[in-house]
Amino acid sequence: MFANYHTHTCRCGHAQGEDREFVEHAIAGGIKVLGFADHCPWVFDNGYVSDIRMKLSEVEGYFRSLTDLKKEYSDDIRIYIGFEAEYIPQLIEAQDRLLADYPLDYMIMGQHFNDPEYEGDYMGAPVFRESLLIQYVDRIIEGMESGRYRYVAHPDLIRYMGGDEEYEKHMTRLCEYLKVKDIPVEINLLGMAGGRHYPSDRFFSIAQKIGNKAIIGCDAHIPGALCDSAAIKRGREFADRYGLEIVESLHGLE
Numbered sequence: 001m002f003a004n005y006h007t008h009t010c011r012c013g014h015a016q017g018e019d020r021e022f023v024e025h026a027i028a029g030g031i032k033v034l035g036f037a038d039h040c041p042w043v044f045d046n047g048y049v050s051d052i053r054m055k056l057s058e059v060e061g062y063f064r065s066l067t068d069l070k071k072e073y074s075d076d077i078r079i080y081i082g083f084e085a086e087y088i089p090q091l092i093e094a095q096d097r098l099l100a101d102y103p104l105d106y107m108i109m110g111q112h113f114n115d116p117e118y119e120g121d122y123m124g125a126p127v128f129r130e131s132l133l134i135q136y137v138d139r140i141i142e143g144m145e146s147g148r149y150r151y152v153a154h155p156d157l158i159r160y161m162g163g164d165e166e167y168e169k170h171m172t173r174l175c176e177y178l179k180v181k182d183i184p185v186e187i188n189l190l191g192m193a194g195g196r197h198y199p200s201d202r203f204f205s206i207a208q209k210i211g212n213k214a215i216i217g218c219d220a221h222i223p224g225a226l227c228d229s230a231a232i233k234r235g236r237e238f239a240d241r242y243g244l245e246i247v248e249s250l251h252g253l254e
Contacts, residue, residue, distance in 0.1 A: 087143025
């Protein structure tokens with residue numbers, strides 16, 4: 001595996017391991033490009049503190065630690081500093097101000113929520129309303145159009161329990177958009193290893209029909225995920241099953 005752009009740290013509250021351990025396991029696994037994309041904090045206007053993403057007070061240490069590791073391991077691996085975040089329009093300006101002075105290399109979109117999490121539905125829970133599926137697709141497209149994100153993490157996260165006709169209609173729209181923009185769909189190894197509802201055969205059958213490209217994302221929450229050759233092999237076999245070309249690196253982040 002040449003590159004992985006979906007790596008978390010313990011700062012998100014549901015990952016384990018020191019930053020250095022992630023780097024060393026990536027090197028051991030033969031990864032040449034390692035992108036950290038921990039869950040980006042939001043500046044909530046009501047003072048809400050999330051327990052599933054980095055705290056505002058941890059941003060400085062995140063960049064300091066990864067900048068130091070980037071220099072220390074420069075002969076062994078290329079490290080990029082990024083974030084995974086939703087596209088929530090009403091919170092974007094405050095997030096931009098938060099990150100403005102930091103050396104941010106990239107972001108990926110993980111649309112866990114369409115609205116602030118304290119008032120929004122989690123897309124990974126059963127979703128029954130077609131209106132939420134429409135909003136999910138609309139938000140992803142709008143977010144990608146903003147130019148903020150390199151690709152969509154687990155685009156099949158939404159666990160839509162409605163009919164196949166509605167699902168295919170709206171996810172076809174998403175896959176067609178991503179194909180036109182040459183944005184790969186992520187095969188998420190954490191979901192695969194955990195027996196989650198994604199990677200979704202229903203979604204990737206559509207991606208196969210549309211002819212999307214794919215990128216393998218470790219979604220590493222423990223260092224060992226970066227040198228799990230069996231998991232990476234399963235991801236490649238999944239792509240082969242649907243005839244999807246695998247993107248090994250992202251434009252501008254080779």
